[in-house]
Amino acid sequence: MNVYIIVDIGGTQIRVGIYPEEGLEPLRLEKIATQGEGKPLDRLIKLVAQTFPSEHTVRSMVVAAPGAIDPHRGIMVSAPNIPGFVNLPLRKVLVDQFNVPVSINNDANMAAMGEWCFGAGQGHHNLIYMTISTGIGGGVIIDDRLLVGERSLATEMGHITVLPDGPRCGCGQRGHLESISSGTGIANYFAEQVALGVPSVLSSAPNPSTREIAEAAKEGDALSIQAIRRGATFLGVAIADYLHLFNPSIVILGGGVTKSGPLFWDTLKENLAKHLCSQEYLAGFDIKPAALGDEVGLLGALGLARMQYHTNHLILS
Numbered sequence: 001m002n003v004y005i006i007v008d009i010g011g012t013q014i015r016v017g018i019y020p021e022e023g024l025e026p027l028r029l030e031k032i033a034t035q036g037e038g039k040p041l042d043r044l045i046k047l048v049a050q051t052f053p054s055e056h057t058v059r060s061m062v063v064a065a066p067g068a069i070d071p072h073r074g075i076m077v078s079a080p081n082i083p084g085f086v087n088l089p090l091r092k093v094l095v096d097q098f099n100v101p102v103s104i105n106n107d108a109n110m111a112a113m114g115e116w117c118f119g120a121g122q123g124h125h126n127l128i129y130m131t132i133s134t135g136i137g138g139g140v141i142i143d144d145r146l147l148v149g150e151r152s153l154a155t156e157m158g159h160i161t162v163l164p165d166g167p168r169c170g171c172g173q174r175g176h177l178e179s180i181s182s183g184t185g186i187a188n189y190f191a192e193q194v195a196l197g198v199p200s201v202l203s204s205a206p207n208p209s210t211r212e213i214a215e216a217a218k219e220g221d222a223l224s225i226q227a228i229r230r231g232a233t234f235l236g237v238a239i240a241d242y243l244h245l246f247n248p249s250i251v252i253l254g255g256g257v258t259k260s261g262p263l264f265w266d267t268l269k270e271n272l273a274k275h276l277c278s279q280e281y282l283a284g285f286d287i288k289p290a291a292l293g294d295e296v297g298l299l300g301a302l303g304l305a306r307m308q309y310h311t312n313h314l315i316l317s
């Protein structure tokens, strides 16, 4: 049988799946904590070796990895949460070790691929995927191609400036979308307001999460409503800008913050429409929640693996 080896490297766990030519059910799926005994790279190699399907023909291995990835050169440039993954020539390491074609790709781009190939974006040719979680990431498919950029640094959807001199972002800059509309951004704003004396039913709770704030908002807590609305407003403004740039037929949103209910979605859509230069962008346009769960990166890498094998039309090698 012809199979693909799909690897998903996360901050907490590494997963390796063996997938056939058709269907989404893995023949085998193994996982291991990213950090533990031994270096993360050694743990990764050991897991792939244990899972390696010697009885089958391996067409390729596709890896989804966090942080800055250079898919052209097969290098993990930096992965902030994984020690030792700095300027790591992972493709060469894996090719030398397993002697199969290997492709290394950014996990947010693979999530976009997952929703495009198998999720909410099926059948679309122009698609934006964003994950609104502790941070904000995303990927863009334009004219049936994954947008990667000159140094593979394109589509950092969370790091556009929406409020000059605003809150400090995870990247160190100020006022980026991520610093305001991510789960962290919403929770930080809420904590700031409580510290200023704004009343809330959650004011006695130590550092409430965005999920708790969203729940309190549903119960009518004014500060919680304001915090969710603020995050969704800036997100709507940013997505209007993405529509101007990319003119997609669909925007797909994943991540915990998108489960904040109608207040979040209605505010987002209202502000998206309000900031467009033309309502033409909304003709035939859809914005909806992601359809896939935490397997989205694995499935995206699988979609890429099959596409690379059958068409070779993506520039990633």
Ligand SMILES: [Zn+2]
Pocket (backbone or CB within 6 Å): 158, 159, 160, 169, 170, 171, 172, 173, 176, 178
């Ligand atoms: Zn930033």
